[in-house]
Amino acid sequence: MMKDECRMTNAMFARLRRVRVILHSAFILLLFSACRQGMYNQAKQKPLSQSDFFSDGASARPLPLHTISRESASTDALIGATNPDGTLVTKPPVPLTKELLYRGKERFEIYCAVCHDRTGSGNGMIVQRGFPHPPAFTETRLRNAPIGHFYDVITNGYGAMYPYAARVEPRDRWAIAAYIRALQLSRSGTINDVPTDQRAELESQVQ
Amino acid sequence: MPQIFSRRANTIARLSIILIVLFFIALGWLGYAGFWSSYTTMVNVPLTQPVPFSHKHHVTDDGIDCRYCHTGVENARFAGVPPTETCMTCHSQIFRDAPMLEPVRASLRENVPIRWNRVNDLPDFVYFDHSIHVQKGIGCSTCHGPVDQMPLTWKGESLYMKWCLDCHRAPQNFVRENSDVFNMRWHAPSDQKVRGAQLLIAHHIETEHLTDCSTCHR
Numbered sequence: 001m002m003k004d005e006c007r008m009t010n011a012m013f014a015r016l017r018r019v020r021v022i023l024h025s026a027f028i029l030l031l032f033s034a035c036r037q038g039m040y041n042q043a044k045q046k047p048l049s050q051s052d053f054f055s056d057g058a059s060a061r062p063l064p065l066h067t068i069s070r071e072s073a074s075t076d077a078l079i080g081a082t083n084p085d086g087t088l089v090t091k092p093p094v095p096l097t098k099e100l101l102y103r104g105k106e107r108f109e110i111y112c113a114v115c116h117d118r119t120g121s122g123n124g125m126i127v128q129r130g131f132p133h134p135p136a137f138t139e140t141r142l143r144n145a146p147i148g149h150f151y152d153v154i155t156n157g158y159g160a161m162y163p164y165a166a167r168v169e170p171r172d173r174w175a176i177a178a179y180i181r182a183l184q185l186s187r188s189g190t191i192n193d194v195p196t197d198q199r200a201e202l203e204s205q206v207q
Numbered sequence: 208m209p210q211i212f213s214r215r216a217n218t219i220a221r222l223s224i225i226l227i228v229l230f231f232i233a234l235g236w237l238g239y240a241g242f243w244s245s246y247t248t249m250v251n252v253p254l255t256q257p258v259p260f261s262h263k264h265h266v267t268d269d270g271i272d273c274r275y276c277h278t279g280v281e282n283a284r285f286a287g288v289p290p291t292e293t294c295m296t297c298h299s300q301i302f303r304d305a306p307m308l309e310p311v312r313a314s315l316r317e318n319v320p321i322r323w324n325r326v327n328d329l330p331d332f333v334y335f336d337h338s339i340h341v342q343k344g345i346g347c348s349t350c351h352g353p354v355d356q357m358p359l360t361w362k363g364e365s366l367y368m369k370w371c372l373d374c375h376r377a378p379q380n381f382v383r384e385n386s387d388v389f390n391m392r393w394h395a396p397s398d399q400k401v402r403g404a405q406l407l408i409a410h411h412i413e414t415e416h417l418t419d420c421s422t423c424h425r
Contacts, residue, residue, distance in 0.1 A: 042331040047285040050322065058320055110272040114297075125269050130301040162296040167278050 079170050081148035081155065088148030092174040104179030107172045111164060120183040132160045137180055138187045150177035232269060244367065254324045255361035257310045257388050266355040266391065273347055273354075273389050280347075284336040291315045327351070334425045343410045344382045349374070350393050355391040375417040379403030382410065 045051060051059035055062065081088055094100060109118060117124040120137035127133050135142060142149075154173045157163035194202055245251050265271050274280060279287035291314040298308055314321045329335055340350075347354065352363020364370055374381050381397070382403050387393045396402060407414065416422060 039332050042328040044331065046331070048288055056319055057322070071318055110274050114269065114271055114275065126297050126301070129269070131297060132300060132383075161291060162299070166290070166292070167275075 045123060081152040088146040088152060090146040092147055092151070092170060094174045096178055100175050101179055101182055103172065104175035104177070104182075107168060108176050108179050108183075112166055112176065115161075119187070120180065133158075134161065137184050142165065143184055147177050147181060150180050231387055248362070248365040248367070249326075250362050250365055253357070253361045254326055256359065257321055258308065259359060261358045262354045262360055263356055263358050280337045281341055282338050284338065286337045291321060326362050329366055333423055335423070341388055343386075343412055344385055344388060344406055345374075345378075346383050346388045346390065346393055348393060349381050353391065354387065371423065375407060375422070378412055378414065378417065379407055382406045382412065385410075 045059035049059045050057050050062070053059075054061070083089055108116075113124055115124040115126045115131055115134055116122055116137070117127075122134040122136045137143075151173050153161065154168055154176060155163060155165045164173075191199060191202075214227060241247055266273070276289035276293050277286040278289070279285055282289075289295045291311060294308075295315055300310055310321055313319075341347075348363070350364055350366075354360065354363070380399060380403060383390075383393060384406070406412075
């Protein structure tokens with residue numbers, strides 16, 4: 001009788017031990033369960049992420065033709081370099097301020113100077129690497145062109161130049177066009193264009 | 208009755224206690240070193256890409272501004288990876304037959320975007336906005352490293368939360384003049400502490416909420 005009871009206890013101990021092993025394993029597994037990356041990589045689409053759902057592999061859908069964003073709708077008045085009669089505008093639809101010119105300078109040096117050069121000579125680094133030489137802004141044809149021409153070229157491209165409408169906002173296109181005018185002026189300026197009280201300062205810089 | 212343990216047993220017992228402690232210290236150190244190693248963070252590890260695009264060539268040799276391609280960086284949360292048209296602005300004319308650029312031409316021809324391998328990938332529970340950093344005087348190179356020197360692009364910093372907080376707790380050590388944000392050769396001047404404090408005021412950076420949880424986790 002005693003022996004039987006003892007055997008029973010041993011069997012119980014063995015079963016207990018087995019349960020303990022399973023519980024411990026489960027606990028350790030539980031620790032590893034925290035290593036899932038579900039919070040890091042959530043089931044949502046971020047800009048430019050890929051998707052197997054659409055045939056082109058992209059999560060973002062291409063805009064339907066002629067879609068206008070809310071932002072550009074508010075700048076509608078700035079869009080378009082032509083007058084209702086089809087001629088190019090001669091005056092930008094934004095006020096010409098010093099800030100606009102500086103903005104134009106900054107944008108010109110980001111998007112245009114790579115080819116047109118910072119002075120507008122058309123001898124930028126990409127041209128030196130083999131891109132077709134664009135005309136210098138100082139050409140008579142471009143000096144006489146209405147300002148709308150530059151806006152139009154930025155928007156739609158010209159010759160080998162791609163359109164920049166997706167990269168440069170309408171307001172910035174006018175700023176660049178205005179700055180191109182400033183570049184044209186700067187290349188034909190003489191000392192007589194400088195106010196008399198500032199000539200000494202300018203001449204001291206040219207040494 | 209003979210001794211069960213020899214005289215050496217004491218030494219062995221002491222030694223094993225020390226070794227066990229050392230073992231756990233080493234384990235901790237290994238974990239820490241592993242966590243911050245480039246094996247885990249991917250910092251300084253160039254990624255292979257469908258086209259071996261070199262920022263070094265385009266930025267340093269050609270002098271192209273960051274914003275020429277990453278057009279969204281000043282106005283949007285996402286800096287933007289350029290569409291194939293941006294590549295082809297130049298490469299429709301130069302290196303137009305280079306075999307290296309075939310994936311770019313194929314992308315334009317077939318109207319399928321190039322699948323670049325992502326270099327900087329924040330966890331999805333972090334809200335990050337490029338535009339606010341750029342507008343407030345945090346430069347590209349502070350987070351992305353010397354991209355203008357990278358023949359293949361690699362991650363400049365770990366992007367760990369501790370690293371983010373290093374700046375959010377003391378932005379005066381990193382903030383620049385607006386005109387220097389896109390300057391890849393910027394180094395903190397010797398009087399950065401003083402200048403930084405002035406720039407915080409000039410840029411209206413209010414530091415008391417920079418470490419709120421909801422600033423980045425929303």
